[in-house]
Amino acid sequence: MYDVIIVGAGTAGLSAAIYAVRAGKSALVIEAASYGGQIINTPDIENYPGIAHISGFDFATGLYNQAKDLGAEVKFERVTEIADEGSIKRVRTSQGQYECKAVILATGAKNRPLGLPNEKELVGKGVSYCATCDGMFYRNRVVAVNGGGNTALEDAQFLSNYCSKVYLIHRRDKFRADEKEVERLKAKDNVEFVLNSTISKLNEDETGLVSIDVTDKNSGETRNIEVSGLFVAIGQSPDNIAFENVAELDEKGYIKAGEDMKTGTEGIFTAGDCRTKTVRQLTTAASDGATAALQACGYIDSLS
Numbered sequence: 001m002y003d004v005i006i007v008g009a010g011t012a013g014l015s016a017a018i019y020a021v022r023a024g025k026s027a028l029v030i031e032a033a034s035y036g037g038q039i040i041n042t043p044d045i046e047n048y049p050g051i052a053h054i055s056g057f058d059f060a061t062g063l064y065n066q067a068k069d070l071g072a073e074v075k076f077e078r079v080t081e082i083a084d085e086g087s088i089k090r091v092r093t094s095q096g097q098y099e100c101k102a103v104i105l106a107t108g109a110k111n112r113p114l115g116l117p118n119e120k121e122l123v124g125k126g127v128s129y130c131a132t133c134d135g136m137f138y139r140n141r142v143v144a145v146n147g148g149g150n151t152a153l154e155d156a157q158f159l160s161n162y163c164s165k166v167y168l169i170h171r172r173d174k175f176r177a178d179e180k181e182v183e184r185l186k187a188k189d190n191v192e193f194v195l196n197s198t199i200s201k202l203n204e205d206e207t208g209l210v211s212i213d214v215t216d217k218n219s220g221e222t223r224n225i226e227v228s229g230l231f232v233a234i235g236q237s238p239d240n241i242a243f244e245n246v247a248e249l250d251e252k253g254y255i256k257a258g259e260d261m262k263t264g265t266e267g268i269f270t271a272g273d274c275r276t277k278t279v280r281q282l283t284t285a286a287s288d289g290a291t292a293a294l295q296a297c298g299y300i301d302s303l304s
């Protein structure tokens with residue numbers, strides 16, 4: 001019997017683990033993929049207070065080691081179901097089941113696809129959702145990045161360092177990304193901004209992606225752009241359906257909870273990008289994790 005089981009080893013989940021074990025509770029973190037969550041693919045973080053520059057990989061690895069060194073246990077299994085039996089929660093996974101007093105859902109969010117017909121088939125053959133993972137395959141070639149948030153702008157910046165040309169395609173002419181990122185990218189000679197435009201078609205031959213059709217929203221005109229690679233960076237969507245029996249979801253699938261991280265079920269808490277909120281940043285994920293852990297500890301103490 002663990003005091004708390006944390007679902008997800010991203011920034012929110014690992015921060016929760018650190019706070020739980022430092023409060024004297026036993027904590028098990030269960031992660032379906034690898035530790036770190038989305039930030040592991042970010043080349044350079046420069047907005048985490050107190051750390052001027054760090055790669056996403058180094059940040060995530062530091063957090064993971066910190067949680068483990070403090071005594072958190074980590075298992076790499078997929079959580080398939082949570083059964084609420086009052087003061088005991090049963091967490092079923094792909095490999096077995098575990099009991100605990102409180103659960104923190106920190107499941108993050110996954111990359112949103114464009115939804116074009118042949119997109120799935122072209123993954124690994126020209127379509128990618130991770131510039132730092134796959135960018136090197138496109139050295140000296142022409143690529144496109146789709147999106148207007150920090151991920152897209154950072155991906156385009158990263159790719160522009162070794163691709164011959166990078167098209168940045170965005171559906172508006174205003175960016176969600178930090179102004180500094182936009183200005184930095186505009187200063188690059190090998191980056192072309194294609195704004196107010198959406199990708200309407202992915203064209204392929206037997207080798208994979210060869211070009212994209214891009215439609216200008218204002219003129220209605222479609223332009224064909226030859227690219228070897230397309231990096232889709234149009235945000236994330238949550239994956240919480242398996243937990244809707246213990247946590248109410250909003251219309252987009254995010255877990256409904258306020259700043260106290262409490263779901264509608266006693267002993268079930270949430271933290272990070274999987275929660276309904278307006279700002280999803282590393283700092284807010286870490287903050288959610290700390291709050292959720294301390295709320296869970298308070299709940300566990302109230303049981304005895």
Ligand code: NAP
Nearest residue numbers: 045047147148149150151152171172176233234235280281
């Ligand atoms: P995001 O900020 O949600 O941006 C998603 C972008 O994709 C938006 O520009 C959006 O356009 C566009 N988009 C959404 N759906 C689309 C569709 N179907 N077709 C075409 N375009 C579409 O996502 P993100 O860039 O992945 O960032 C997620 C969070 O992580 C943000 O809070 C971001 O600041 C943070 N982040 C931080 C760092 C860092 O601090 N180093 C790095 C990466 C990400 P509209 O603008 O028109 O809606």
